[in-house]
Amino acid sequence: xxxxxxxxxxxxxxxxxxxxxxxxxxxxxxxxxxxxxxxxxxxxxxxxxxxxxxxxxxxxxxxxxxxxxxxxxxxxxxxxxxxxxxxxxxxxxxxxxxxxxxxxxxxxxxxxxxxxxxxxxxxxxxxxxxxxxxx
Numbered sequence: 001x002x003x004x005x006x007x008x009x010x011x012x013x014x015x016x017x018x019x020x021x022x023x024x025x026x027x028x029x030x031x032x033x034x035x036x037x038x039x040x041x042x043x044x045x046x047x048x049x050x051x052x053x054x055x056x057x058x059x060x061x062x063x064x065x066x067x068x069x070x071x072x073x074x075x076x077x078x079x080x081x082x083x084x085x086x087x088x089x090x091x092x093x094x095x096x097x098x099x100x101x102x103x104x105x106x107x108x109x110x111x112x113x114x115x116x117x118x119x120x121x122x123x124x125x126x127x128x129x130x131x132x133x134x135x
Contacts, residue, residue: 031054
């Protein structure tokens, strides 16, 4: 039940190519925006509403994001919500909300039906260990 406390699952398109930063210790951080859309029915008819989400990936996940994610890529993101509070240059308290990636699945709907349309970009270590044990 602990894994259900802070879980985010989104399907959408990347809004930009990832911005990747490498720290002095060699650890990478990748950031990009993800757009999710839904159609709502209003009095005037149907309307598409788009929400933008800040996505971050660390370490090996950031390296894979850097290699495979491009602007417009359709994907499913599994992660957790992170809120950071900080004081800006003017002394005002600010809050930044982002989603820290656990897993990303690249979705390519243009592929033929006989081919897989979902490609796992990476899986967490537990899933990889369970797959090895089952083999």
